[in-house]
Amino acid sequence: MSTRTGICNFCGTGCGHLLKVDNGVARGVFASPDHPVSQGRLCVRGWHIHELLSTRDRILAPMVRRNGRLEPVSYDEAIAAAADGLSRWSGDEIAFLASPRSSNEDNYCLARLARTVFRTPNIGLASDQGHGDAADVLLEGAGFPAMLGALTEIRKAKLILVVGGDIAKLNPIVGSEIHRAARRGAELVTLSGRLTQIAKLSGRHLWFKPGTLRHSLAALAKVLVERGWHDASFLRDRAEGFDDFARYLAGLDLAALAAASGLEPAAIEDLARSLAQAPTAMAFFTSGIAGLDRPSVALLFDLFLAAGKIGREGCGVNPVAGICNIVGSYDVGASPRFLAGCRRAEGPAAGRTPRELLAADPTPLKAMMVVDRDEEIVRHAAKLKALECLVYVGAYGNPFVEFAHVVIPSATCAEADGTYTNTERRIQLSRKKIEPPPGVRPAWRICADVAARRGASWPGASAEDVMREIAAAVPAYGAVTYAGLEKGFGLQWPVDAGHPAGTVRFDAAAAPRRLRFVPAGADLGVAAVSKDFPFLLMAGKANYFWHRNNVMKKTQIPKREYNALLLLYPRGFVELAASDAKALGVRDRAPVNVIAEGGSMRVAVRISGDVKPGTAFVPYFIEDMVPGFLNAAGAAIDEDQESAIPVRIEKV
Numbered sequence: 001m002s003t004r005t006g007i008c009n010f011c012g013t014g015c016g017h018l019l020k021v022d023n024g025v026a027r028g029v030f031a032s033p034d035h036p037v038s039q040g041r042l043c044v045r046g047w048h049i050h051e052l053l054s055t056r057d058r059i060l061a062p063m064v065r066r067n068g069r070l071e072p073v074s075y076d077e078a079i080a081a082a083a084d085g086l087s088r089w090s091g092d093e094i095a096f097l098a099s100p101r102s103s104n105e106d107n108y109c110l111a112r113l114a115r116t117v118f119r120t121p122n123i124g125l126a127s128d129q130g131h132g133d134a135a136d137v138l139l140e141g142a143g144f145p146a147m148l149g150a151l152t153e154i155r156k157a158k159l160i161l162v163v164g165g166d167i168a169k170l171n172p173i174v175g176s177e178i179h180r181a182a183r184r185g186a187e188l189v190t191l192s193g194r195l196t197q198i199a200k201l202s203g204r205h206l207w208f209k210p211g212t213l214r215h216s217l218a219a220l221a222k223v224l225v226e227r228g229w230h231d232a233s234f235l236r237d238r239a240e241g242f243d244d245f246a247r248y249l250a251g252l253d254l255a256a257l258a259a260a261s262g263l264e265p266a267a268i269e270d271l272a273r274s275l276a277q278a279p280t281a282m283a284f285f286t287s288g289i290a291g292l293d294r295p296s297v298a299l300l301f302d303l304f305l306a307a308g309k310i311g312r313e314g315c316g317v318n319p320v321a322g323i324c325n326i327v328g329s330y331d332v333g334a335s336p337r338f339l340a341g342c343r344r345a346e347g348p349a350a351g352r353t354p355r356e357l358l359a360a361d362p363t364p365l366k367a368m369m370v371v372d373r374d375e376e377i378v379r380h381a382a383k384l385k386a387l388e389c390l391v392y393v394g395a396y397g398n399p400f401v402e403f404a405h406v407v408i409p410s411a412t413c414a415e416a417d418g419t420y421t422n423t424e425r426r427i428q429l430s431r432k433k434i435e436p437p438p439g440v441r442p443a444w445r446i447c448a449d450v451a452a453r454r455g456a457s458w459p460g461a462s463a464e465d466v467m468r469e470i471a472a473a474v475p476a477y478g479a480v481t482y483a484g485l486e487k488g489f490g491l492q493w494p495v496d497a498g499h500p501a502g503t504v505r506f507d508a509a510a511a512p513r514r515l516r517f518v519p520a521g522a523d524l525g526v527a528a529v530s531k532d533f534p535f536l537l538m539a540g541k542a543n544y545f546w547h548r549n550n551v552m553k554k555t556q557i558p559k560r561e562y563n564a565l566l567l568l569y570p571r572g573f574v575e576l577a578a579s580d581a582k583a584l585g586v587r588d589r590a591p592v593n594v595i596a597e598g599g600s601m602r603v604a605v606r607i608s609g610d611v612k613p614g615t616a617f618v619p620y621f622i623e624d625m626v627p628g629f630l631n632a633a634g635a636a637i638d639e640d641q642e643s644a645i646p647v648r649i650e651k652v
């Protein structure tokens with residue numbers, strides 16, 4: 001039995017672990033006591049990652065579909081079938097679906113394959129919202145497209161504002177660090193539309209009406225600026241655009257904002273004052289699929305900028321990535337709106353995500369290459385089945401295999417060298433710890449072989465060679481080397497000639513340009529209930545599952561928790577307040593129809609104190625909700641986890 005250093009690659013926290021390997025099989029995991037982020041902790045998912053790594057549900061052989069059946073073929077035949085099948089299509093007929101779980105090397109090569117070999121800009125994660133919006137705002141506002149602070153600096157914040165999704169459940173070690181800071185004396189405030197776990201741990205919870213996060217943030221900013229509590233000297237020295245922001249706020253009606261959000265004006269005023277008076281303050285929000293939308297991130301950034309809480313120690317606006325390598329995926333260009341280095345893709349270089357193309361009716365898509373992903377299946381199964389060429393590259397059994405024309409097995413994160421960039425921009429090297437099954441290669445190698453079949457010659461025979469290319473293409477990775485990463489627990493970008501040891505946090509005083517207020521847009525929008533649709537429905541992530549999370553289902557303890565929930569609510573659930581359930585005449589677990597304009601679903605009631613009367617919540621992982629309901633109402637949900645859809649709920 002040997003013990004190898006590694007990182008947990010479930011969520012974006014990037015905790016350090018020690019993997020126990022026996023005879024080439026992962027048998028267990030310990031928390032790494034010295035890792036700067038996790039400091040000897042793992043959450044329940046992290047403690048069971050060895051079960052995923054030793055699952056028997058692996059794809060072991062390359063396969064090509066012939067006469068409707070997948071048949072084992074040689075690796076070279078599969079590469080040829082993939083390259084030749086994809087090459088028949090161009091422009092919006094073809095798209096590449098990347099994974100936020102894949103390494104930087106894998107995603108860099110997939111993006112390069114899409115853009116330079118198949119000449120399409122349609123490369124991205126399932127959704128370009130969430131982290132894409134956060135990166136976009138932070139790039140515009142600070143020139144720094146990711147977390148401005150650092151997880152290791154949470155303890156330096158005197159006020160911590162958690163906005164929206166439940167960080168305590170989605171990124172448990174980040175939630176634990178925030179809770180630890182609160183126990184040491186920091187003030188913890190949650191601003192959300194639901195009573196989340198982190199809200200229960202907070203000293204103050206501003207519980208707004210679902211769908212009114214923008215109103216709540218705008219109200220806070222308006223009070224802060226119009227009471228004169230903004231940090232005038234900081235803004236004079238470091239920022240531009242304050243006058244325009246103040247003019248924008250002057251055009252808003254505070255009473256209307258408070259009424260829309262349902263927040264007490266006194267609570268808004270108290271929080272704005274606390275933010276202004278706190279010597280240091282940090283904001284956190286989940287930024288993965290259906291994180292906050294662009295206007296919400298812009299308002300949050302502007303609020304903190306006006307308060308002078310950007311670019312200083314213990315300060316910052318911080319997106320928290322839900323999946324392990326979302327940040328790295330954007331850094332290396334696996335996005336239709338960013339090229340490698342988070343340079344904005346303009347004109348013909350700007351593309352669309354596979355989800356956007358699949359959602360079009362009729363879809364222009366004819367061919368897709370998918371690496372280690374599953375969610376789009378549930379939304380667009382019929383359209384995926386109708387594709388002329390679907391290439392699936394992945395390590396584990398996956399619903400895409402059912403529709404794929406070509407399947408190529410790839411190595412897991414433990415079977416290949418690769419880097420993963422966590423939510424605080426920490427680029428971490430994960431060395432190969434286990435031999436992959438015979439003939440199984442890392443995804444970056446498969447991309448290179450597909451490129452070679454199309455006549456492209458990519459130099460580089462190792463993941464380290466790919467990192468050299470990334471360092472040349474991504475300025476923030478300019479001085480990254482495997483040897484440098486291996487010396488400690490990774491390096492936080494920017495890692496360049498000026499910052500060879502990395503950068504813990506964004507520093508406004510050292511920034512090459514002034515900070516900028518980011519326009520949020522005039523229309524704050526609000527989902528309105530009516531006689532026909534009297535409830536506001538939220539959808540969000542659940543503790544153990546995001547969507548159909550193909551990865552989590554393969555680890556036993558989380559799977560047991562999931563199954564326990566499904567035993568009680570086998571077709572999913574909708575959380576309702578007890579008073580609403582009583583008014584509908586339904587008990588816990590009774591079936592109801594949830595009806596929105598354009599779609600409906602049948603689920604069981606789960607009576608909960610976590611939603612207010614008149615509001616409801618469904619977790620994403622309910623499969624039944626997706627085809628009949630989410631596609632109809634999905635645009636609103638995709639846009640922002642804090643958005644809401646008016647629905648009617650009927651007893652069955």
Ligand code: SF4
Nearest residue numbers: 008010011015043046
């Ligand atoms: S918090 Fe995230 S990275 Fe850490 S152990 Fe849990 S799932 Fe893994």
